[in-house]
Amino acid sequence: MPEYVQRTDRPAMSEWIEQMAAHFEASEGMPLIAGRILAFLLVCDPPERTAAELSLALAASTGSISTNVRLLMRLGVVSKTTRQGREAALYRVEEDRWPELVRHRMQRVTGLEELTAAGLRMFSGQGERARRLRTVHEFYQWLAGEMPELWRRWEREGKPKLRF
């Protein structure tokens, strides 16, 4: 049986991929197929796959693969490598870009700081109505301030050293 027919080595892997996809749908708002591609590319062997192989492996239409692979490339977690000749392009996961993905996700949360600030300006920061809003604003402000430090720590301490 040619390799590209292999859908997943074992049923457990197929289940795991579905769980990953479900997680990304819930926590990142990603389409299911995008999550499946990501999970599959994380553990498939060999690590690079053509669009046609993804389509077969995940039982998704070529159109869906195209759309979602481009979404994942836009997010930076999948890259395309082309080769000379008429060969199909190969896609691979860019596992090192993962922290950036999460960072962007969190920035969408801390981004609320700007809106709460605008609200406070609107009420001149005075009175009871501003009190509630200020409480929330101060939290987002603090959180937004912590983030740069957090990612700096990842770069310095968290990120595992190169293995060889």
Next chain:
Amino acid sequence: MPEYVQRTDRPAMSEWIEQMAAHFEASEGMPLIAGRILAFLLVCDPPERTAAELSLALAASTGSISTNVRLLMRLGVVSKTTRQGREAALYRVEEDRWPELVRHRMQRVTGLEELTAAGLRMFSGQGERARRLRTVHEFYQWLAGEMPELWRRWEREGKPKLRF
């Protein structure tokens, strides 16, 4: 004009509420009406409102208000106070519970650690396919480990002292 007819003090406020709602929809996956309720309760004066008042102020059906107010109560950011007699219940925002809301949101992200761990077990952590997965896993592991410290810092340093 009776107070409950007032929809918003100014057009700007109505716009601000819509922006807040849009933000919650994007970043928390919350229905628009839930976000509107939250934003309105943050800045309305007086701070407590009945369901009927919310319905009027936000031009939403009683059914939607009921559903979404209960969602917000489940999340802990809105509370209900009942009074004796036939009076309607009053809803208010619990601005101090906001950090918990965000914490839960982030836990959904770090929750991926369990899935990556399961994946590594599945491949015995060996070989090339495990390498990519381990890279991602180590990031989530590190991030999940940082969170408790982060929230402890909020409790100790970030959280503004009581004002009086």
Next chain:
DNA sequence: TTACCTTTTCAGCGAGGACTGAACTCGATC
């Protein structure tokens, strides 16, 4: 019990979006 007000429930509507499949575009080879 009856009346009345508040809140919940739920069937149905409509919008949005994921997904498909086929047509089309693009590039490369011959």
Next chain:
DNA sequence: GATCGAGTTCAGTCCTCGCTGAAAAGGTAA
């Protein structure tokens, strides 16, 4: 130019889900 495979686009389908409005349920007072 002609051909062929890969990739993209897009009209259409299906399904989910937010939302409504009306009916039902709950709860209080007379």
